[in-house]
Amino acid sequence: MKAKPVNVVLAAVAALASLTAIGYVALGRPQLALADTGTPAASAPSAAGKVAAPAAPARGGVPMVRLAPAQRRDVPIELEANGTVVPLNTVEIRPHVTRLLTQVHVKEGQFVAAGALLFALDDRSERAALDRAQAQLVRDHATLADLERQFKRSQELAAQHFISVSAADSLQTQVESQRALLQADQAALRSAQVDLSYTAIRAPSAGRVGAVNVFAGSLVQANAALATVTQINPIAVSFTVPESGLAGLLNGQKAGAVAVSAQLAEVTLKGKLSFIDSAVDPTAGTIRVKAQFDNADTRLWPGQYVHARITLETMRDAVVVPLAAIVTRPDGALVYSVGADQLAQPRKVRVLHAFGKLAVVSGLEGGERIIVEGKQNLKPGAKVRINQDNQDRLVADAGGSTQ
Template sequence: VQQVTVRPQVDGRIDKVLFVEGQPVKRGDVLVQIDPRPFLVALHQAQGALARDKAQLETNQANLKRYEGLKAQNLVAGQQVEEIAGQVGQFEGAVKIDQAQIENAQLQLDYTQVKAPLDGIAGVRQVDAGNLVRQTDANGIVVITQIDPAAVFFTLPQDQLASVAQALARGDVPVEAYSRDGATRLATGKLAVLDNQVNQATATLRLKALVPNADRVLWPNAFVKARMLVETHKDAIVIPLVAIQRGPQGAYVYAVGPDNTAQMKPITIALTTGDVAVVGKGLSGGEKLITEGQNQVRPGGRVQPVVPGAAPAAPGRPAGPDRRRRGPEAEQGSGAPPAVRPESGQTRPRGPATGPTASNQPAAP
């Protein structure tokens, strides 16, 4: 969430480096010790000036009391009393200046211990012990990065703004961070910030999620894939993306009818995520869909389910009774979509393709 370049606040020579590169540091830990001797000298000088001015102030205060008594007896002129009172005021101001100089000297002395401004991980050291460092050094001493919690930045099309804003208004919006290939979930957090403007060049909106990162699986400036749960569709019909075809009239799928004939069904897609799509209209759930070789299928053409990995029946020879019974059982037990192919008398492609593939897609909540 935060990244700080640690720089010295006083100039001087580094006596000690007290942190280890790549290791955690706590807020207030001393990272570097700068030679404190010049600042001790300045502190002692300020303390000496304060003692001197305090002594003179006390002397003038005592004189002022005496002269005020003499004035009451008309033994001294009022001008002398006023002069002594002015000297008392001058030394009171001098004492305050001396106190401020002592505080400044103590602050400069404290700055000789360069401390961590936040909890985080120390980066690569930029300087070694013995070097002279200055406040104006561009690279600083070390960069400290806070990695727990981690901040994940990602963008969404501006068309999704309304749904994200509504979800955020309802409560916490979960966000999952995945590896770059999308195969491994690294951490889960929640949406923290919705940017206040849309990028005009890309028509996207920037979002920020805070993710616990105690295991340090997320690293600063690393690329991840983010998934955000905006809305839950109950009893939704979910189909694989590979089953969806596009035509002049829009999206459609091929379903296998009870008589093993291909049926073209127009559909509307409500949502696409990963390798699946949520169907808004066109399917009732439980249909057996063709997922491979759709270019070989025509509406009303006959197809025959084939379990993936099993040898297809020889041309002209129908599958035996046992094969027909095992097909649905393998389909339901393994969860893999069974393949279908044209029956005898239809043209078959040459090569390794076994023909169209169908699968039962039950309604998934």
């Protein structure tokens, strides 16, 4: 009889546990369902004891863009290349004869005019030969004069039948022979003068004397290098340009409008195109070009490295936009312009010339506000917001104002 109350107690405990489990399930499932549907639930304490903040809801917004102006201005079409300064004339001074060097008339590094005396060689032998040739010429000239007088008298006597005609003809032959001998004497005299000129070595052109390799009293051998004379003013810059620029170079040269500038440190020198090579280098795909510069102040020096810029032509009143604003698509290029209504509108353009961060385009009138940054995934007519951060930099790059 005592076991019966124990069973009743156990049954009561089991029933109470079942009710507790049913209540937990009934109360917990709605909370999970709310969390799954995105409805915010009560914040629960984290492991650190802090309450986690609810996540911010995502929202769509108006795209933010930065603008730059489409400007009208003159744009020069230029080619840039690295060049080397080369002289128009460099002459190596070498003697024609082996002689004793008697005097050096120049110093190293001296600027000389064309025809200036540089070196003097021992000329005693050449002067003696010249004197002998001059004396021979005078003697033969006198002999010719005597023969001409005799021939004239013989003609008068032959006409009066005092001498035979054959005698007069013989004198005529002697006169003609003497004239030929006189011409030979004149040639010998000129030859002696040439030999004498070899003993006075002169500058073939104006320029600067390089290192002098001999001194007075030295015996110089024929064809031995004595010094060099390099023309400094005017001077040239030699450089190569891609063969794609050949047509513009030729057209500009015909029109006489190809200007060349050489950048040397902080100085820009102006010159003119003087030479285009007759063939393109097939290996490098380039062509050699030279430009001539006035160099009275000797800023340019042979062998010097300079940066050259060639202006082929100038595009007048062209529309210029930042290169970053151009969107390239299979059907062509376009830019997005923004009006007063803050709507982005596509404008088809054609790139005519790109230079640096800018490009010359057709299809715009100039003055439009062009989207430079934030143009990704824009749709025609989309509303935009203008971000003024770094706006001054973009305007400066475009060379204008957004106002």
